[in-house]
Amino acid sequence: MTADPDIVLSAHDIVKTYGATHALKGVNFEIRRGKVTTLFGENGAGKSTLMKILSGVTVPTSGDIVLDGEKVVFSSTVDARDRGVSIIHQELSLAPNMSVRDNIFLGRELRGATGVDDAEEARQTAGLMRELEEDIDPLTLVEELRLGQQQIVEIARALSVNARILIMDEPTSALSASEVEVLFKVIRDLTSRGVSIVYISHHLEEALQITDYAVVLRDGAITATAEARDIDLQWIVQNMVGDHYDRGSPPTGYAFGDVALSVRDVCVEDKAKGALLVDHLSLDVRAGEIVCIYGLMGAGRTELLEAIAGRVPLASGAVRLHGSDLAGLSIAARIARGLVLVPEDRQRDGLVQTMSVGENLSLASISSFVRGMLTSRPRERALVESAIRNVHIKTAGGGAPIGSLSGGNQQKVVIGKMLATGPTAILLDEPSRGIDIGAKSEVFRLLGEKAAQGLAVVYSTSEVQECLSVAHRIVVMRKGRISATFGPDVSKEEIMAASGEAVTC
């Protein structure tokens, strides 16, 4: 179709809808031979959906993919891989209990006369490792390798099937600075051999170092495309963030109360690695105040919030609620005292899929409607109905299955469940994750409402724009510490700089 022989793969007018949500709204995208193309965009902009389509994980609702001038439809990831398109996911997909050799040939073992030809596999693996200039013995178990080396194994696996297009989703998020250097050397090496790379990263400056082309996605559409030499960080941030839609503003017209939640010198340890995920962090939140915690993946936001809620133990430090120490209290006891957490992953941690909307809403406050030994149905019904009204859930009723709700309404169920316990401080871990824009602004408006009634609110986010919504104070976390604190009038660039997003590691 296209005349340009440099374009290996192109996507035309790709539309992808999930129910009523438009994940991609007519995207045109090109991958050039032997070049690195980086996709920039905030969470939920549609990057991963686009990558899933290009690598055959899902099929687009409409639109064409053209590979080497020929229209193709990838029926599966295996199909895409066989045509030369491989993807390396953020979470590596290696079997840690098996050797490097076995992982590289997993699912397409070389057959010899007497079963699997281990020797030939090992020889080819050694060859791949030489190409990548990595000194890894083919028989090493993957679990014994460092993360960076595991990444190299993933790349080797892609190369062993002659990948011409390699999609890398956040490849550096778990790597140390020196490992990133090795990875970049490998990428340059690959491109010089004609392999095309699609690169996705939140570390903007890092990505800018390696990329040849920059493509920016926002809300399911491509907002800008340019050659890397023509652009700078400012350009990327501007295009990523774009114009404002109303995410609300901090509620005003009242004075904050006393300090509701006080976090002092808190450390959380990663037992496996012995590293500190949260490093001597202190934070005070007053009644009626909304604090936003911004940070990249791995900055320690989730760990901090889970430690405050009692989900993970503190290595040191103290958490106080209205002056009383919460040390040693269970999650249930903390909820009873008025401290609740809305977890990040609502499917995994927030909802019980086998229960109805009403049962999910009342789960955290069962004791409030138990009379004697038995639950009181009228009281439960009253609680459920007031919760549905309180957080504006759109549902057929308390008896509806939880799966019948949209993502945004499911999130409101999780929030409503915790609000039904009558908390004085609420922690929300990425409350806007995976819900559409309308639901997002509703969630933030709700937080504003509750804060005005005296609730202390802490929410975390990885979308910089969401810091600038209802928060009175923005706290930026980086590597387990607070790297900066801002008022609501800060710019996005300042926040991103403090998070390490726009700074070379």
Added chain:
Amino acid sequence: MTETSLSAGPSGAPRARSTLHDIEIGRLLLEGRAFFALIVIVAVFSALSPYYFSLGNFLTMASHVAIYGILAIGMLLVILNGGIDLSVGSTLGLSGVIAGFLMQGVTIGGVILYPPVWVVAVLTCLLGGLVGLVNGVLVARFKVPAFVATLGVMYVARGVALLITNGLTYNNLGGRAALGNTGFNWLGFNHLFGVPIGVMVLAVVALVGNLALARTAFGRWLYASGGNERAAELAGVPVRRVQVSVYVLSGICAAAAGLILSSQLTSAGPTAGLSYELTAIAAVVVGGAALTGGRGTIRGTLLGAFVIGFLSDGLVIIGISSYWQTVFTGAVIVLAVLLNKVQYTRRPKRPAAA
């Protein structure tokens, strides 16, 4: 669903309120499958044998079902939690042996004590609870997979039962009036209002269990922690305590079943209850519970126990070889699991509410 709890058919988790907005025939058949299966079984065997459809036979079959039913209710609690209890058959055997042992008199400091029957029954149930506690602590505290923990306890309990009796059977359970320990036969042979005591016990266990599951905080905790343990924990549910409790309750149910069985047989053998745990699991599954936890009801499990019990007794009555009985029972279980899959994969696909 709870409000219509006496209508036909097991369902998934009970709902807070009845939302019977979509009564379709197919759905009704699917959800009430154990009930319809029971009707079909009764109809077919009644046609095949003149002896099957009589009150006397139903009561006899029901007292067989009582054993499995009580075990199955305990098993249901464990399965709702997402676990499994393979030790109930052995616990049943061990409980019978302990009861038999106590009935023979206990020598303490040179004096032989003959505890009255109610003390024997209480002590036996305590022992069952203790075996369950071991299971529960292994699973909840030491994170041993339920399958493995209860498999180990299954062997240990059976071994202890064999050790106590040296492989023999206690035949003398009647007690003596002079010693004041008569009445052990009451559980197995007596009737209350014409209904065998064993069946009465089953009915009481089922009613209490149903109330506990549908209307107490414990019941809600159990459904929640079985459906999503992490979410339940974050909502303040004491998930460890719930987990230990279900194994203890399952052990107590097994002990009660052991008492009834040894009373029915007027003997307590160390090999009693061999492979009963599998029958109990089968009843729970036929009754529509999901082995992944969080879905299932007492009503369904009872129906499951009756389906399996009435089927195997019916096959005996019409004189089909016991080999075929095994084949039929197996086929029913597989069919039930297939139907569970249909039911539970259908659910989330219902159209979204406006």
